[in-house]
Amino acid sequence: MDMAVIGYIAYLLVAIPLTVWVARTLGTNGYHFIKDVFAGDEQLAQAVNKLLQVGFYLLNFGFVTLWLRTAEPVADARGVFETVAVKIGAVLLVLGVLHVVNVIVLNGFRKRGHVDARALATLEPPQPRPQAHGA
Numbered sequence: 001m002d003m004a005v006i007g008y009i010a011y012l013l014v015a016i017p018l019t020v021w022v023a024r025t026l027g028t029n030g031y032h033f034i035k036d037v038f039a040g041d042e043q044l045a046q047a048v049n050k051l052l053q054v055g056f057y058l059l060n061f062g063f064v065t066l067w068l069r070t071a072e073p074v075a076d077a078r079g080v081f082e083t084v085a086v087k088i089g090a091v092l093l094v095l096g097v098l099h100v101v102n103v104i105v106l107n108g109f110r111k112r113g114h115v116d117a118r119a120l121a122t123l124e125p126p127q128p129r130p131q132a133h134g135a
Helices: 003-037 042-066 077-122
Strands: none
Touching: 003 042, 003 077, 042 077
């Protein structure tokens, strides 16, 4: 069997479960953060969390698939390990960057929402207008 094919199999055997594990972990633990971003609206938080997970799967599986191909021939077992290590390292870096970007964006929404809520809390309630005693 071609050593590149062995590398492809090893890469997919690591990349696919890794993607699923990260997505599930982020979905489970990120839900509470997203719920806070949307001021406790559980339905909206669940919907956004699911949409983020689907987007994560699409982006990551797309990247894993595009990154599968090896341009240089793989001659031996050492080459298989080195090729798979570089590919998994790239996948992990992309996952990390996507995660950080997501957190920064959601935290921006969260801070803006908390600032808006504090601004509303400091507003004076409207004063009742004096009623005119008419003729």
